[in-house]
Amino acid sequence: MQQVQQQQSLPQQITSLPLQPSNLPQLEDLFTKPLPIKIWNTLQAIYLAEEASSKKFLVSNYMEFKMVDDKSITEQVQEFQLIANKIAISGIALDENFRVGAIVSKLPPSWKEYRSKLLHKKEDLTLEQLLQHSQTE
Known part of the structure; x- marks a missing residue:
């Protein structure tokens, strides 16, 4: 008799399992996972x-x-520009005139006269021009 039970086909073995929650897919898994x-x-x-x-x-x-x-002013301007470039890479646009103005406003106290001279210029400076000017000062 045992041999008969062992020889049952696989589908019969599965269907003969008792229906218990542990044997069924967890319905709550569909909502909690x-x-x-x-x-x-x-x-x-x-x-x-x-x-x-x-x-x-x-x-x-x-x-x-x-x-x-x-x-060195050049070193500090480069450091400041590095931060500005990271900001630009992150998606925040900084206008060149804004960047030049920010650099001029951040010049150290000993550069007060030079800063004043730059602020009163009628034409706008590019970053490149500002760097050239600051290196000659």
């Missing part, structure tokens, strides 16, 4: 929050940047 779209939306929200935080950090660094008399 995250769908790919939910995973995508969550990851996107996390990324956007990190990106916004990063942008705020870059803008903050740009606004709070201070030039000092102890370091």
Whole structure:
């Protein structure tokens, strides 16, 4: 008799299993397991929050940047430009006139006369012209 039971076909063995929750696919899994779209939306929200935080950090660094008399002006302008370039890469556009004005306004106290001279010029300077002017001063 045991041999007869062991020789039952596989479909008969499966259908003869008692219907218990552990043998059935969990219906709640369909509602509790995250769908790919939910995973995508969550990851996107996390990324956007990190990106916004990063942008705020870059803008903050740009606004709070201070030039000092102890370091080379060229070196400090390059450092400031690096921050500006990172901001541009992050998708925030900075007009060239704005960038030039920001650099002029951040010149150290010992450059007060030069800063005043640049601010009263009628024509706008490009970044390249400003760098050339600052290197000759």
